[in-house]
Amino acid sequence: MGKQPNLFAFPAIDALASTLRTYIIQCQNAGINRHDAFKVAVSGGSLPKTLAQALLAPPTSPEDTIKFDKWEIFFADERAVPLDHEDSNYALLKSELLDKIPAEMGKPAVHPIDTTHLDDVQELADQYEQLLVRSFASRDSVKLPIFDLLLLGCGPDGHTCSLFPGHALLRETDAWVAPIEDSPKPPPKRITLSLPVVTHGVKVAFVATGGGKKEIMKKIFEEGAGLPCALVNEGAGERCSWFVDNAAVEGVSFPRKGSL
Numbered sequence: 503m504g505k506q507p508n509l510f511a512f513p514a515i516d517a518l519a520s521t522l523r524t525y526i527i528q529c530q531n532a533g534i535n536r537h538d539a540f541k542v543a544v545s546g547g548s549l550p551k552t553l554a555q556a557l558l559a560p561p562t563s564p565e566d567t568i569k570f571d572k573w574e575i576f577f578a579d580e581r582a583v584p585l586d587h588e589d590s591n592y593a594l595l596k597s598e599l600l601d602k603i604p605a606e607m608g609k610p611a612v613h614p615i616d617t618t619h620l621d622d623v624q625e626l627a628d629q630y631e632q633l634l635v636r637s638f639a640s641r642d643s644v645k646l647p648i649f650d651l652l653l654l655g656c657g658p659d660g661h662t663c664s665l666f667p668g669h670a671l672l673r674e675t676d677a678w679v680a681p682i683e684d685s686p687k688p689p690p691k692r693i694t695l696s697l698p699v700v701t702h703g704v705k706v707a708f709v710a711t712g713g714g715k716k717e718i719m720k721k722i723f724e725e726g727a728g729l730p731c732a733l734v735n736e737g738a739g740e741r742c743s744w745f746v747d748n749a750a751v752e753g754v755s756f757p758r759k760g761s762l
């Protein structure tokens with residue numbers, strides 16, 4: 503049972519956000535100790551709001567410090583739209599979190615997509631992969647980029663990043679970043695980190711909240727059924743943690759409860 507993901511369940515978002523903060527600070531400090539930076543990939547959807555609640559809370563002790571000036575923020579997936587478009591994951595993170603960071607907390611380095619390639623999603627993905635190559639050293643010396651942390655969402659169909667159930671992209675083994683032109687959830691054109699990159703992270707955390715996630719959580723944890731979130735669980739094992747509210751996991755059986 504040592505390979506199972508961890509589960510942290512809370513009655514309400516406030517408590518979830520507070521434990522998520524502690525977990526992220528542990529990942530941040532480990533990244534800074536390793537390479538003087540915290541390299542984190544972030545999803546869109548419902549995650550940025552909860553993330554803001556976790557990260558913008560006032561510190562409770564000197565150890566409880568977010569060091570944004572050491573953060574390098576990448577996107578776990580992005581939609582092929584301008585950066586100020588309502589569907590943009592960057593725009594969402596900016597309005598929910600980045601614009602609200604007080605100057606004294608430091609300024610993260612943020613790596614959005616290069617929007618000059620919006621008409622060509624293969625090129626958009628290739629350019630984002632090149633950005634990762636530059637940030638994580640060359641592809642020749644690094645087989646896969648190793649994020650200190652990937653912060654992921656879980657869609658009601660079990661998708662994560664822009665990796666959708668049953669899609670051929672789940673079998674991608676070469677690209678670090680892949681294009682998708684037929685996303686079942688709009689908008690159809692997107693780019694996404696590939697599954698090997700996601701499962702290679704030092705730590706991988708999912709945040710899933712609300713009763714709307716209950717059915718899919720049951721499928722992911724009790725059946726697996728090749729769902730993208732279940733594949734991340736299998737690939738990352740105990741390096742993977744789920745932060746959920748009770749509503750999202752009512753009646754779901756879990757092999758392992760987490761502790762920080």
Ligand SMILES: O=C1O[C@H](COP(=O)(O)O)[C@@H](O)[C@H](O)[C@H]1O
Pocket residue numbers: 545546547548549579580591654655656657658661662663664687
């Ligand atoms: O389309 C997307 O959806 C997922 C899940 O979103 P949620 O609103 O159900 O949390 C998100 O993680 C991903 O980044 C986004 O592009």
